[in-house]
Amino acid sequence: MAQTTVDGTLDPLGCARLLYRLCLLGCVLGGSATLYQISGLLGYLNDPGPNVLLVAVLLAATGYSLATFFALQETVLVGRLSWYLVLLILIIDLVLGLVPPATRDELTHHLAIPRLYADRGRIFEISFALPSYYPMLVDMFYIPFVRWEWDFVPKLVHGLFGVLTGLLVYSYLGLRLNKSYGLLGLLFFISLPIIVRLSGQAYVDLGLVFYSTGALLALLLWKENPSHRWLVVAGLMGGFALATKPNGILVVLLLLPALILLQPDGGEAKHATWAKVLVFGGCAFLAFSPWLVRNFAWTGNPVFPFFLHVFGGGEKVAGDPGLNLIARRRLLYGESWWAIAALPLRVFFFGRDDQAEQFDGVLNPILVVFLPWAFRGKWYEEKRLLFFFALSYLLFAVFLTELRIRYLLPIVPPLVILLVYALHNIYLRIARPWVLITLVAGLLGLNLIYMVSYFRRVSPLAYIVGKESREAYLTRALGEYPVFQYINQNLPASARIYLLFVGRRGYYCRRSYFYDGGELPGVLLQTLKTAEDPSGVEKQLKERNLTHLVAREELLQRFLTDNLPPHKLGLWQAFKERGLRELYHAHGYFLYQIDG
Numbered sequence: 001m002a003q004t005t006v007d008g009t010l011d012p013l014g015c016a017r018l019l020y021r022l023c024l025l026g027c028v029l030g031g032s033a034t035l036y037q038i039s040g041l042l043g044y045l046n047d048p049g050p051n052v053l054l055v056a057v058l059l060a061a062t063g064y065s066l067a068t069f070f071a072l073q074e075t076v077l078v079g080r081l082s083w084y085l086v087l088l089i090l091i092i093d094l095v096l097g098l099v100p101p102a103t104r105d106e107l108t109h110h111l112a113i114p115r116l117y118a119d120r121g122r123i124f125e126i127s128f129a130l131p132s133y134y135p136m137l138v139d140m141f142y143i144p145f146v147r148w149e150w151d152f153v154p155k156l157v158h159g160l161f162g163v164l165t166g167l168l169v170y171s172y173l174g175l176r177l178n179k180s181y182g183l184l185g186l187l188f189f190i191s192l193p194i195i196v197r198l199s200g201q202a203y204v205d206l207g208l209v210f211y212s213t214g215a216l217l218a219l220l221l222w223k224e225n226p227s228h229r230w231l232v233v234a235g236l237m238g239g240f241a242l243a244t245k246p247n248g249i250l251v252v253l254l255l256l257p258a259l260i261l262l263q264p265d266g267g268e269a270k271h272a273t274w275a276k277v278l279v280f281g282g283c284a285f286l287a288f289s290p291w292l293v294r295n296f297a298w299t300g301n302p303v304f305p306f307f308l309h310v311f312g313g314g315e316k317v318a319g320d321p322g323l324n325l326i327a328r329r330r331l332l333y334g335e336s337w338w339a340i341a342a343l344p345l346r347v348f349f350f351g352r353d354d355q356a357e358q359f360d361g362v363l364n365p366i367l368v369v370f371l372p373w374a375f376r377g378k379w380y381e382e383k384r385l386l387f388f389f390a391l392s393y394l395l396f397a398v399f400l401t402e403l404r405i406r407y408l409l410p411i412v413p414p415l416v417i418l419l420v421y422a423l424h425n426i427y428l429r430i431a432r433p434w435v436l437i438t439l440v441a442g443l444l445g446l447n448l449i450y451m452v453s454y455f456r457r458v459s460p461l462a463y464i465v466g467k468e469s470r471e472a473y474l475t476r477a478l479g480e481y482p483v484f485q486y487i488n489q490n491l492p493a494s495a496r497i498y499l500l501f502v503g504r505r506g507y508y509c510r511r512s513y514f515y516d517g518g519e520l521p522g523v524l525l526q527t528l529k530t531a532e533d534p535s536g537v538e539k540q541l542k543e544r545n546l547t548h549l550v551a552r553e554e555l556l557q558r559f560l561t562d563n564l565p566p567h568k569l570g571l572w573q574a575f576k577e578r579g580l581r582e583l584y585h586a587h588g589y590f591l592y593q594i595d596g
Contacts, residue, residue, distance in 0.1 A: 079180030096200030239287025361405025
């Protein structure tokens with residue numbers, strides 16, 4: 001029996017209904033996280049009610065996504081093969097997500113800040129941690145599991161948003177083409193190296209890509225079926241993109257002109273067009289407003305730490321303003337002007353993990369090599385809008401922010417959709433399909449090669465089967481972990497520790513800690529510049545209630561040597577000899593007690 005869309009039009013595969021339900025599910029997830037944030041601000045994080053509700057919504061979302069995926073099995077060879085490959089990748093993602101957190105941003109804020117909230121039992125202002133002022137919608141899901149010491153679960157939650165995004169891609173392509181092409185799009189998305197990597201990490205980027213994709217595709221279907229329901233879910237999804245990460249601002253700024261351009265067939269009066277913009281913008285503001293209120297209450301600036309010249313709050317931001325991306329890449333990497341101009345293409349070909357010069361992530365050239373063939377046939381206006389969104393976001397993100405592959409993720413689903421359109425067009429016209437199949441298989445093989453390499457790098461199996469303890473795994477993965485283990489076992493609960501050149505990775509420190517807001521140890525540097533003798537250094541540190549220091553000794557000594565005049569360097573050495581007592585060291589990280 002033929003199914004219909006939410007607007008009553010024919011939908012033989014039920015794909016429009018699926019897309020709408022996925023967007024509704026995203027709104028339910030975003031709404032529950034927002035309620036949890038409000039309860040946390042009111043001091044109810046330890047109350048069972050908010051935690052039970054949040055976990056119940058997550059379980060329901062997981063069950064729905066798995067049930068949907070297992071219902072997608074196809075009889076056509078390409079679709080069936082794509083489905084099994086996606087299943088294999090999801091199993092690998094699950095295995096990779098079971099190891100303890102060990103990546104930088106997990107340990108600096110995505111899990112570290114939820115842990116501080118969980119320990120306090122409420123959401124509070126953490127003035128030294130600038131990321132704590134960012135929107136943290138997805139991070140809200142991590143708080144209960146960090147509190148219960150199930151810190152592998154946030155990785156799985158993050159991976160869930162990747163699966164939901166893949167299902168959005170499937171539903172749109174299934175509606176426009178057929179089920180097999182939908183499964184192919186799901187495979188292209190879920191197998192990308194950056195998606196595989198992030199699916200096993202407790203970040204928030206997959207949440208942003210889910211909400212941005214849902215908002216974009218809902219607007220495309222609103223053009224076809226001008227129902228307020230599509231417009232409302234598009235606005236809410238856009239608002240939850242804003243609430244997930246600062247990059248969501250760019251998503252909404254690009255969706256607004258798309259909404260104006262995508263008027264329903266037949267056109268509308270000008271006032272009706274702006275009415276639609278108000279509906280979309282109003283829903284987006286509603287979803288985002290709790291985070292605006294929170295920051296306004298804390299800093300007087302609703303979008304802190306942005307637009308400081310407009311709303312104020314600049315006194316809270318430490319460190320230098322920094323160089324723009326072009327100046328930074330020329331200074332740090334010696335790149336020529338042509339190399340910088342080619343950045344939008346280079347990110348698809350030359351990315352590498354953990355190397356800032358090469359964008360700290362890996363995509364696949366397949367996303368762009370077939371683009372010229374995407375714009376033939378039907379749905380030209382939608383294809384053009386998908387390309388406009390991807391290209392505009394890419395150019396803004398590349399040249400206005402620090403360049404990381406994961407910061408570009410909202411462009412990936414539109415490019416995957418255009419890729420499938422291109423393959424569809426080529427397949428209909430090519431005389432030797434095996435040439436196309438061989439080329440696509442070869443490019444997909446790059447994803448497989450990455451996956452094998454990354455799996456070996458993480459080496460999760462020894463830990464998962466119990467041959468390697470949690471402590472042994474973390475000691476292998478994190479040089480600072482033994483020092484934090486010593487702190488947790490030996491220092492009193494009243495200790496407060498100053499982290500120096502530890503990369504702000506405070507998650508495994510179960511005592512109160514502090515680090516500088518900028519990249520450099522400004523508090524220590526200012527203390528040494530103003531103090532007259534070792535006792536003055538000790539006095540200023542203790543005025544901040546600091547009792548201990550943890551330092552990566554080699555980097556600290558090099559920094560002080562390069563940035564202090566000889567007499568001040570001598571003051572540091574004298575303070576170190578008279579005012580600090582070494583308690584423990586391992587792997588180059590030293591723990592000192594401030595004596596006196």
